Structure formats: C-alpha cells, structure tokens
Amino acid sequence: MPHAIRIHKTGGPEVLQWDEVAIGDPGPGEVRLAHKAVGLNYIDTYHRSGLYPVPMPSGIGLEGAGVVEAVGTGVTEFKAGDRVAYANGPLGSYSEKKIHPAERLVKVPDAITMEQAASMMLQGLTVQYLLRRLLVQPKKGDTILLHAAAGGIGLIACQWAKALGVNVIGTVGSEEKAKLAKEHGCTHTINYVTEDFHARVMEITGGKKVPIVYDSIGKDTWVKSLDCLQPKGLMVTFGNASGPVDGVNMGILAAKGSLYVHRPTLVSYTSKREDLVASAKELFDHVIAGDIKVGPRQQYALKDAAQAHRDLEGRKTTGSTILVP
Known part of the structure; x- marks a missing residue:
C-alpha cells in the first residue's frame, strides 16, 4: 500500500505522520499519478501549523511532478505514461501516489526533468504572475x-x-x-x-x-x-x-x-485553465532557453518531511527543495 505524509492535528513538524493510504482508481475528470518528486513550499508550514486552517485529518503539499498511471472517464488531454506537474490543490502532494483533477495538470516538456518541475512549478508560476500579470x-x-x-x-x-x-x-x-x-x-x-x-x-x-x-x-x-x-x-x-x-x-x-x-495568490491567478497552461508555458520556455536556471538545492526523502520543515523554518535552506518518494 502506498504511503503519504498526513496531519491529524496542527502543530510543529512533529505532527507530520508517515501513513499508509488507500489510492483507488481515478473518477471522472481525474488522473492517478505516481510522484517522482514533490515540491516543498513555505505555505505547507502554514497548513501544518494551522495559520491556514484545513479540515483534519488532511494530506499536505500543493506541488508535485510525476507520471500518469491511469485516467478517469472524460479525460482526453492525458494518458498513462505522460509526464505531468501541478502547483495547486487539492492538498496531498506529500504522497507516493495521488488522485488529481486533470484540469489542474500540465504536461512537462522532455527537456525539463521531474526534479526541476517539482522544484519550480509553484515558485515559478508565482514569479510569472508577480512580474508579468499584476x-x-x-x-x-x-x-x-x-x-x-x-x-x-x-x-x-x-x-x-x-x-x-x-x-x-x-x-x-x-x-x-x-x-x-x-x-x-x-x-x-x-x-x-x-x-x-x-x-x-x-x-x-x-x-x-x-x-x-x-x-x-x-x-x-x-x-x-x-x-x-x-x-x-x-x-x-x-x-x-x-x-x-x-x-x-x-x-x-x-x-x-x-x-x-x-x-495576490497563485490560486486566483491560475483559476482558469487557459491561464494555468499559458503561465506554465512561459515558465518552461524561459527554463529551456536558459534564461532561468532552476533545480533543487536540497533534497529529502519524502518520509523525512518533518526535518525538511525544520530546516525550511530555520532558514537553513536556499532556493528550491524537493521531497523524493
């Protein structure tokens, strides 16, 4: 059975639990993906601490990159084997496998690695709207x-x-x-x-x-x-x-x-699929062109997410950090 980091109460990094989870088949409009890398972001600490309240128990994490395993009915843009990434809810990217809405995914170009995608989607799309769309x-x-x-x-x-x-x-x-x-x-x-x-x-x-x-x-x-x-x-x-x-x-x-x-929030600026896709394309184009060099500067095992949170909040990290299942 796959594992995921889940929170059953708010608090410090110690509340992050490594749980077994049941992952079924994707429903209409959904895909099941196997994560290859998961992004660590400061907003994750807000969900964990309760600054941004979420219903309990809950998954955690908003950003990930992986490979599609199966698609639900009505999904035509993606198929099994596609490399995809996302930077939005629903929560739960700190997991080995995940069911995710197809409309919130983007395809990752072959020139970009899964580790790069997981380390730049949320942060890169944030920069895109900050500099280009306000x-x-x-x-x-x-x-x-x-x-x-x-x-x-x-x-x-x-x-x-x-x-x-x-x-x-x-x-x-x-x-x-x-x-x-x-x-x-x-x-x-x-x-x-x-x-x-x-x-x-x-x-x-x-x-x-x-x-x-x-x-x-x-x-x-x-x-x-x-x-x-x-x-x-x-x-x-x-x-x-x-x-x-x-x-x-x-x-x-x-x-x-x-x-x-x-x-502003990334959710508002990517709520329409056309905006999400266009923003991601602009980000990917800059990375492929070499204008933006990005990749994880820190890497932790997914099960060690608590230590990653301690280091992030202790300002011991620089640049992007990923968790690897």
Whole structure:
C-alpha cells in the first residue's frame, strides 16, 4: 500500500505522520499519478501549523511532478505514461501516489526533468504572475525591491527580472545568501541582519525609492517596505514568513504617498485553465532557453518531511527543495 505524509492535528513538524493510504482508481475528470518528486513550499508550514486552517485529518503539499498511471472517464488531454506537474490543490502532494483533477495538470516538456518541475512549478508560476500579470508590472530599467532574494521564489525572480531588464535590490539573511542571489541575477543585495534595508534602498536609488516592493516576509518588513516605495508605488505582499500583517490602518497608505497594496495568490491567478497552461508555458520556455536556471538545492526523502520543515523554518535552506518518494 502506498504511503503519504498526513496531519491529524496542527502543530510543529512533529505532527507530520508517515501513513499508509488507500489510492483507488481515478473518477471522472481525474488522473492517478505516481510522484517522482514533490515540491516543498513555505505555505505547507502554514497548513501544518494551522495559520491556514484545513479540515483534519488532511494530506499536505500543493506541488508535485510525476507520471500518469491511469485516467478517469472524460479525460482526453492525458494518458498513462505522460509526464505531468501541478502547483495547486487539492492538498496531498506529500504522497507516493495521488488522485488529481486533470484540469489542474500540465504536461512537462522532455527537456525539463521531474526534479526541476517539482522544484519550480509553484515558485515559478508565482514569479510569472508577480512580474508579468499584476496591474502594475516592472518595466525595463526599473529598480524593484525583493525580499528573500535567495529563496526559491527569489532566485527565480532575480533571473526572470534580469531577462526583462529590471534591476533587483534583494534582501538576504547572510553573506552566503547574498552571493547566491547575485549569482542568479540580483543587482544589489542587502543583508538585513547587519544592514537597515530602508537606508540601503535610499542609498542605492539615490533617494528615489522603488515603484514596487515584493514581500513574502510579512509583519517584520511591512512598515519599512512601505517607506521604500515611491508615491503611488505598489506593495505586493504574498507571504507571511514572519507572521501575517494585521491591524493595518489604511490611512498609512495615504500618509506615505497614496500607495497601493495587493495581496495576490497563485490560486486566483491560475483559476482558469487557459491561464494555468499559458503561465506554465512561459515558465518552461524561459527554463529551456536558459534564461532561468532552476533545480533543487536540497533534497529529502519524502518520509523525512518533518526535518525538511525544520530546516525550511530555520532558514537553513536556499532556493528550491524537493521531497523524493
């Protein structure tokens, strides 16, 4: 019988259990796939901890890549043997096998490995909408501020921004991470442990500030990030690594220059299949062309997911991480 990581209560990494699970045949519109690699993402820790509540007991994980074993009635786009990947619900990618809606899958080109696909789908599609589909998008020659520039999303974003001719000021937590971010196209790095990122942004931009801030950190960077924005600038908050931003006085946006705030999610930006397919194609094309180099920097056995969570939350990882069944 196949195994999966499941949670029966919220808490720390210790609540992740290695359970036997029954996987039946796919129903109408579904496929059964055998995972070859599973992506580790920070949102997984939110589901595990209860920050983003889910019904219990529950599977966990939103991203995976594998091979189709069987298809249900009505599925015509996929067949047994196809290489596929996904970056969305339903939860349960931390598993050896999974039933998944066919409409939420994309085919993986032969030039991309399963390990690459699992390490870039959620993060890469996030970067795609951040840089290419928001109401305000960075233009060639712009300088933007990107927090967590050495993370999985950060390393892809640095490369994609460079391909667009956009300069990136990236915050990192160590000199090693600064070096890594620069190697992936980050124009300027700021070590937030030893430097005041607002002061450095002012220095780097000559006091002009930036038109867009991309922030996955949350409450710890919220106020100073707003101070880095030009009048009518856009604050994009898309994560809560330090905790959620709450109790916001909207008047602060007026006081700091008629600022805009956007809280997007990948679910919203890929809810239509045509958007999912088009976004994935653009991501795959950049990777195949060599504009974006991506692959797992850490790898754990799927049954060791708890240790992967400890390392992720302890900021011991860089770039993308995968779990292997």
